Amino acid sequence: MRRYLETIKSEEAVRKILERIRPIEDEELIPTYRGNGRITTRPVAAKYSNPPFVCSAMDGYATTFEKTIEADVTRPVTLKKGSEAVRVNTGDAMPEGMNAVVIREEVEESERFIVIRRPLYLWQNIRMVGEDIIEGDMLVPTNHVMGIFDVSMLISAGVANIHVRRMPRILVIPTGKELIDIYEKQQGTRNQEKRLIDFNSHLLAEMAEETGFQATRHPIIADRKELRDVVNRSVNDYDVLLINAGSSAGDEDYTEDIISDLGALVFHGVSMMPGRPAIFGIVHDKPVFGIPGYPVSAAISFQTFIEPVYERLTTKRIQRRSVPCFTPYKIPSRIGMEEIIRVNLQQHHGRYYVFPLPRGASIFSSMARADGLMRIPENIEGYGEDEEIECLLLKDEADIANRVHIVGSHDLSLDIMRDLMKRAYPEADLLSTHTGSLSGILAVKKGVANLCTTHILDDQKNVYNIPVIEKYLPDREVALVHIAKRQQGLIIRKGNPKKIAGIEDLGREDVKFINRQFGSGTRILVDLLLKEKGVNKESIRGYEREESSHTAVGIAVRESVADAGVAIYAVAKIFSLDFIPLAEEEYDLVVAGEFTKDQRFARLMEIIRSDIFKKRLEEIGGYKTEHTGTVKYGKL
């Protein structure tokens, strides 16, 4: 049994870390104008008052109010320019002995005199010394996080330089023989080297910089001795070391040993997913972390462990925004293990609902897609339907509100729609979740989605989509908008090495098939065609292996994971595969009645009906767009 299997709770892990970290004591003197975001180490007092002398608050003439006491519309007072009235602009120091300013618009001027028809009062239109800031006043205290207005205020008070805490320095060390640096790598059209691009170290460095660290990426280290030397040396120059990965139980996972050897291991393993194999120890008084290798684990580990370290080192609190959300359905979780789940958020009737994204620690794209993170504590078995939970926000609420969300069937046209949408309306966006046609329709039925895409053939009526809507949404007001006709077919490797002639060959013993998920229109089509040709599903090798998009099927065939799959023509074209046409189907958009009046839907329709949309679809190939944008059912 490896040590890291004796996990501790994440709260305990954070406590053990923070116990061992003290705020940075080094301070530096920097020009005030570079102070935004920095943290003061001393109270800062005003060097000068602002204004530092009595000055005019307006453009006009300085004079002495006593001379104007008798002024009146009928008995104006005339003052001699130079001696009795001195031209001043806003901010000019008051001439010695003068104590009021008359605004330029309120005097009559001649070359040598001004005429005043209203008495002035003492200090009229004058800014007193220290009206804004008084010399010696404390402007900001110790441990103040400087904002841009603080910077300007200090400059106005003559404070040219300030003492601030040195920024914390972090070193990110990528390790592993399997890694390759994207900028060193030969830029071929395919990744031939069978090495993985190191993106974790970029991720960790980016997260560190965004948090406020000065982050340095070390080149990839593949050698144990080198790693040991780098750690031993770097603890002198950095406040925090992150070794990534080397934190699980593999051959090359020597982080734990190196920490134990050079310093003291504090823990290895946290009962948290993702992030379980995290390591922490102290080498020469400096915190050294083993950050797990799966990128989502790396990101969650950073947020969980390194952000608190930053707060402790700097005394600056990191702003975290969270919102109350509800679960639209049951979200299970393993007891004894805390889970952090990436979610999309969708607002319905003023409430946010969470839609969990794939939980796999290797699926990093879902981190970029996620609107937020939800946490399931280790002592519960997940959440039931309609429970209130708190979600950490990763995106701005306005961005979520301005977005259309389309669930259902996957098609490349969704990416084109998204791109055109953001070109025309940069503040908008389109999020698509590939659940398959039927799940999309059920989501609309349940009211958790306003839009879904579908291509389900009714084999009795030989009609696409309308029968399934009539069946599942009989009492919902919906409309059906035609997106395009598209060619579905068998995709097989270039040159057809297995000599596959049609759907009937899928039953052959030497043919490996790759299927689509249950409820997808393509799966329904496959089943219909198999039935038609009298092929028994059980006889098909790979029938149970499911992918959830056309492109995933394409890549499986190109990579020889399978010999054949069913997908749209565009996929065959993109991946240079052979294509045997099976059906021309209708890919349509279902819209819930109440959403047809939404501005976001109006924009989406504008995109779908645009010439550029049709043009780009036709460029991909396999689409027919004669009726694109027409309403096939219901009304808008």
Added chain:
Amino acid sequence: MRRYLETIKSEEAVRKILERIRPIEDEELIPTYRGNGRITTRPVAAKYSNPPFVCSAMDGYATTFEKTIEADVTRPVTLKKGSEAVRVNTGDAMPEGMNAVVIREEVEESERFIVIRRPLYLWQNIRMVGEDIIEGDMLVPTNHVMGIFDVSMLISAGVANIHVRRMPRILVIPTGKELIDIYEKQQGTRNQEKRLIDFNSHLLAEMAEETGFQATRHPIIADRKELRDVVNRSVNDYDVLLINAGSSAGDEDYTEDIISDLGALVFHGVSMMPGRPAIFGIVHDKPVFGIPGYPVSAAISFQTFIEPVYERLTTKRIQRRSVPCFTPYKIPSRIGMEEIIRVNLQQHHGRYYVFPLPRGASIFSSMARADGLMRIPENIEGYGEDEEIECLLLKDEADIANRVHIVGSHDLSLDIMRDLMKRAYPEADLLSTHTGSLSGILAVKKGVANLCTTHILDDQKNVYNIPVIEKYLPDREVALVHIAKRQQGLIIRKGNPKKIAGIEDLGREDVKFINRQFGSGTRILVDLLLKEKGVNKESIRGYEREESSHTAVGIAVRESVADAGVAIYAVAKIFSLDFIPLAEEEYDLVVAGEFTKDQRFARLMEIIRSDIFKKRLEEIGGYKTEHTGTVKYGKL
């Protein structure tokens, strides 16, 4: 009548500006890892799948699942290392022909063999090609604002460089003979030159950088011809020009003329305060702004006009956070003029209440102090009590929540408390609002403040503070904590040039007095002493001139605005003034009963009772701290 008096509404001004601005079309190719915050100009597709090949998902042995089908606890399968079972780590490419991985912890190993006691299934512990990202898939669309997770996702998909929109460039041009640059200025102990430190250009440049501009500060220009040349030249290199100030009606306000001369003036003057004299025009297709000279006006003008310009130039939306708030009392405003008012926010019973700060456009420190900005539209005469309004947040809500707010009497000890509070609890803070003792007590009475400071003498009883509490807060549970005894006295210029001997000399014709505001403890003391000495208030020159803090009185005397004032000893010491002791008074803290259980109050008490607090008070001088921290009335 000057042109700028013909003002337009701010909404119309923004409309006129945006009509004339197009998004930046230049794009640049940058390394993906530098992409955080940048905006894509093209859709970005995955170059490689992630993973790009079939690889192991765990550390263990790769094998073929078919060989393990018969494995069982009692009939283990033995596989030969090298040929039948190949050692793999997470991320290693799968050896040709192998299709499952057994985790290292689940095998028994010898030098040449591994033993398996459980059958594997096809693709077990294997990551398929494109499990995360599929080659060719659109990862981000056009006009996408890149986040740190997008950056890592693109790198994982082999995208080494991305096309992004060029950052918008802005030039800030400070103008005016009255200005001096803080970094060129002689660093004396006093500002002798009678020139104002230019901090607006730092302010505008900081705001521009924070918004997302590449900002450049031009050196200060004092000459009209030079300004004309700089504008004429710079419109070629920058997307936006800000001329500051030169936007009102003074001698040197030539921004309007230069714009009209080189291009076309669009407007001069907006019915908005602060920010009224704003100017906008187009020179060689580039927007040129005249930004008002008062710093608060400059900041509000930037937010109102330049932030929308940034959004238009880049297509990126600026995140603005606002919260619903309530007015604790009537807040008047001039009809026909939109007003933007700086406010502090205070939470009471789950609602935010707004407390307006001084409205003067020259009081910039209140911009740094403000938690938010409230807007009063031009078509109403302000808000009544308890009206709901929306406030733009300038500070984080958590910072507001963690803060203690003390209203009432001003004393230097408040700054020391604040500094010590933030040293001990960096996430905390102390906000003090100097309303004078009596207003502070009334704020506690009204329930809009939990803490106030006071030093009011009851001349009948000759007792400080307790009588006034008994009088104004008879039915409120409050406690009174002693902060310090302090010396009040007459402050006069060094050497006593007017030969002032005591309070009785304030009635002299040649003596100018500076008073404190009505309701302040010091004002009450002054009135008591005058009564005692039989001096008639009306005979005192300057009796009606009020300042709201001890230091403001100090500076008025030092700057010869007045000959005498009443303030604490510390002020005399700080400003090198002479001091004639008048009274030793008790400066105390009133705390509302319900707040005594608050953690923030516990922290405050800890600070007040600390040795370092007493030590620092005594260092300033004029304080006695024997009883500091004792409870004089009520209980904690």
